[in-house]
Amino acid sequence: MIALLVKEDKAKETLAELTILGDVVRVQKMSELTRAREQGTLEWILVDERMGIQEAVQTKFPQVVVTSILPPGDVFVLLAKQEQLDSRVKNDAANDANEWIEWTEAVEEGELAVSDTWVNAPSTPLRNGQESPREVLRRTEEALVSNRLMPAMPEPPQAPAFFRRRGTPLIMLEGPKGGAGRSTVGAHMALYAALHGKRVTIVDLDVNGDISEKFGFLQSADVRGWRGGDMAAAVADGICHVHETGVHLIPSPQSRDIVLFDPDDALYLVQLAMSEMDLVFVDMPQGWTPLHRLLLPLVSEVVMAVRTLPDSLGRVEEHAEKLVMAKVEPDKVSVVVNQARKRSELKIVQPLLTPYQPRVLVPYDRKLEKLGGLHGKKLSLACKDWWDSSLGFQKSVKKGRWKR
Ligand SMILES: Nc1ncnc2c1ncn2[C@@H]1O[C@H](COP(=O)(O)OP(=O)(O)OP(=O)(O)O)[C@@H](O)[C@H]1O
Ligand SMILES: [Mg+2]
Known part of the structure; x- marks a missing residue:
């Protein structure tokens, strides 16, 4: 979701102009932004320059890109920015993937003890529907079992x-x-x-x-x-x-x-x-x-x-x-x-x-x-x-x- 903070007088006009960007939602309370961030849906925040709150918003949401716009906003400039944003997200995903691959290899090659894996596993699970940390651990365990480095352990019972x-x-x-x-x-x-x-x-x-x-x-x-x-x-x-x-x-x-x-x-x-x-x-x-x-x-x-x-x-x-x-x-x-x-x-x-x-x-x-x-x-x-x-x-x- 793209959150739009805009003064009442230009709200309608700005929303109409910016729909081309995708899921733009007008936000009137900080709590709505916090909720969206907690749900992981907050992609970008656009702030009406006349409100003078861009810095405050950026400080409160350091992980989200905050851009100020002069309503109704220049869609072409914003589209170019969105493209940059998309490529940044892709890079993040690639970095996460690399971190996981390096970590898994370290486990498989015995550089990390199995008992350390749960403690040291990177905290971000893979995006793009790839393996979760738990799945990686299971696969690592399978590798260890098949190499006779560890006795087989049956699936844990359900709870x-x-x-x-x-x-x-x-x-x-x-x-x-x-x-x-x-x-x-x-x-x-x-x-x-x-x-x-x-x-x-x-x-x-x-x-x-x-x-x-x-x-x-x-x-x-x-x-x-x-x-x-x-x-x-x-x-x-x-x-x-x-x-x-x-x-x-x-x-x-x-x-x-x-x-x-x-x-x-x-x-x-x-x-x-x-x-x-x-x-x-x-x-x-x-x-x-x-x-x-x-x-x-x-x-x-x-x-x-x-x-x-x-x-x-x-x-x-x-x-x-x-x-x-x-x-x-x-x-x-x-x-x-x-x-x-x-x-x-x-x-x-x-x-x-x-x-x-x-x-x-x-x-x-x-x-x-x-x-x-x-x-x-x-x-x-x-x-x-x-x-x-x-x-x-x-x-x-x-x-x-x-x-x-
Ligand atoms: N109040 C006490 N006075 C004297 N000895 C005690 C007292 N409390 C416990 N102990 C003794 O200290 C020893 C260590 O206690 P305990 O096994 O309960 O420790 P623990 O914290 O569980 O340690 P571990 O990390 O080994 O599990 C035991 O031999 C116990 O009998
Ligand atoms: Mg004890």
Whole structure:
């Protein structure tokens, strides 16, 4: 669409004159321009010179060509300009295509690791109905499989479950650095919820996944090639462990390629769990990954585990900035300062987290460090009030049930 901003007195005349250019629409509000740009239909903006707003419009829409005209406009000059514009669009498409071809070749020739492809793929899909990024990834994968560089991976299952989702809370366990205790905090929170009668699933998406080990499952099931279905099928097919408290665990396949190569699989598992359970946790890889961006729109609470070690503070600050950039609201984020030796650790991290707030201080527990797993009695006591309010519980869990 070609947007025309013109004063009322010459509006009709100018529109009639310029119809020869194609789809010219008179626009009277900035919001109409913004909408057209968001829909990707805004090709060109023509501004009535007498309005004196050409610069302001250009600043607001830097990617669109803004041309000033003296109504009713010189059609021949504008036609010549349109030709220039068309050739520029063609060049852009050609550049995009080249970028994709170079990138695909780099993957095929092994210059880029498969696991990097999702992160580094050019963001603009090909125009002219050519391959989308996902299709390129699939083709690359096929090439790797046929060259025996990678085992074959069947098509990911479809995600019918998503449409049956019942507003199930999804809690994201994450943090800027590994070893801060995000799996430990999450495992205890999940256990607490299960002991209160919630049907809980944890989907482990951490490439160094170990959350099912905390529940005593040492053998990681392999979700690759699972034919899909429901949670009962996941249990029957051995891709989901069930703990004695009822916590369902879908372990990480423990491979960078599998978790990050096809985020559709991760999304499928999360949505499947959300469609059937009361509460779902995802244990994320450390740091910031494409999976974070993919899942954040579905997440009801982000549990960020941090430690105040000098070498992690910079990362804490950077990580909080990433959450801000992803527009995660402060009341959705619960920061757990773990393995604390002093109360003053809260004050150390607080300014780095802005606009987020530390929610709980969990003391260092020698027993938990030694035994690992679900031995965090001190941790559970410290987190209890937070869990009660976050999960909507009133009473505390019966005494003695933590001893397993
Ligand atoms: N409050 C605590 N006091 C002492 N040890 C703790 C505490 N919290 C967690 N730990 C221990 O720290 C270790 C790392 O915890 P955990 O596995 O939960 O970290 P993580 O953030 O999930 O790391 P990873 O990146 O390895 O997945 C575990 O051995 C755990 O038992
Ligand atoms: Mg972990």
